[in-house]
Amino acid sequence: METNEKYHQPVMGGEVVEYLVHDPSGIYIDGTCGNGGHSRLIIENLSDRGRIICCDLDPRMLESAKRRNMEVAERIKYLHCGYHQAADHLESEDRPIAGFLLDLGISSMQLQEGYGFAFMTDNPLDMRFDPESDLTAADIVNQYPLQELKKIFKEYGELSQAGPIAHAIVNARKESRIETTFQLRDILTSFFKKDRLNKGLAQAAQALRIAVNNELENIKKGLRSLTGLLQSGGRFVVVSYHSLEDRIVKNYIRTYSRESGLPPDLEEVLETREFRLQPLFKKALTPTSQEIENNPRARSAKLRAAAKV
Ligand SMILES: C[S@@+](CC[C@H](N)C(=O)[O-])C[C@H]1O[C@@H](n2cnc3c(N)ncnc32)[C@H](O)[C@@H]1O
Known part of the structure; x- marks a missing residue:
């Protein structure tokens, strides 16, 4: 594997x-460790007593973060697990938690290495964050029924051509199993105009990745279970990259911070919620134009933060 410098x-x-x-002397969880860039920044802003626990579903990312943050290794505990499962992996000395970070989605390294997340290079159609998990993108495109495929491309990829795309996949797989990113790319290409091709392919890849990794359910579960671990006054920050993710975070903070005025289907939460949240600001923050210029990957980021009260 190449040096991970370029991904930081x-x-x-x-x-x-x-x-x-x-x-500054608290214990923080970086739920989406990736290359450990945020973890490093957090550690640099803690006192000598402060520590960080880094989770990632992808062991390749944890290895990359370990190499990146070797100098501060004794301040970091690495857990190969989902942030939505972190509560089951912590030991008593790991609590209480002062704060957690979720920097959602996929890292540049996962996109650019041969992990089958994107259509730029030909790789096995995989898209699993955790190579030990069972379901791959190839399983989905070869086995899921037509309506299920349509739902994935419509809901997770927000693609207006979801129906015809699903039909084309079902027809193609009758001829031969779809095993690689280029095989799928060839099926998808005709559905997008030339100037929209890259965006369309990225949306299709996003849809499959969300389905393979159960991403939206993990966000819902993770937010609740990690907030449960926070000490009173503890905080969380979530950076999201598309509206499906951001909507979940926004609704979560809203549901757990309001005293009244929730839609009828959420009224029940007011009585049963086990903690309350205080948003740290109202509207989501977005990167400065200078950051976007230096790091185009940041352009769709939205940051929300809240404290447990
Ligand atoms: C955008 S990257 C994080 C980059 C990181 N903040 C950094 O500075 O390098 C997102 C990471 O979250 C991981 N991930 C996705 N879903 C996860 C989950 N449910 N639990 C833990 N890690 C997850 C991915 O494998 C990926 O490494």
Whole structure:
């Protein structure tokens, strides 16, 4: 594997530290460790007593972060697990938690290495964050019924051509199993105009990746279970990259911070919620134009933060 230097530009790093680190000697969870760029920034803003616990579903990312943050290794505990499962992996000395960060989605390294997440190079159609998990993107495109495929491309990829795309996949797989990113790319290409091709392919890849990794359910579960671990006054910061993710975070903060005025289907939460949240600001923060210029990957980022009260 190449050096991971080129992947180190933690998105909205200054804002993450500003809103997350309120107790410099606390224990923080970086739920989406990736290359460890945010973890490093957080550690640099803690006192000698402060520590960080890094989770990632992808062991290749944890290895990359370990190499990146070797100098501060004794301050970091690595857990190969989902952030939505972290509560089951912590030991008593790992609590209480002062704050957690979720920098959602996929890292540049996962996109650019041969992990089958994108259509730029030909690789097995995989898209699993965790190579030990069962379901691959190839399983989905070869086995899921037509209506299920249509739902995935419509809901997770927000593609208006979801129906015809699903039909084309079902027809193609009758001829031969779809095993590679280029095989799928060839099926998808005719559905997008030339100037929209890259965007369309990226949306299709996003849809499959979300389905393979159960991403939206993990966000819902992870937010609740990690907030449960926070000490009173503890904080969380979430950076999201598309509206499906951001909507979940926004609704979560809203549902757990309001005293009244929730839609009828959420009224029940007001009575049963086990903690309350205080948003740290109202509208989601976005990166500065200078950050976007330096790191185009940041352009769709939205940051939200709240404290447990
Ligand atoms: C955008 S990257 C994080 C980049 C990181 N903040 C950095 O500075 O390098 C997202 C990471 O989250 C991981 N991931 C996705 N879903 C996860 C989950 N449910 N639990 C833990 N890690 C997850 C991915 O494998 C990926 O490494």
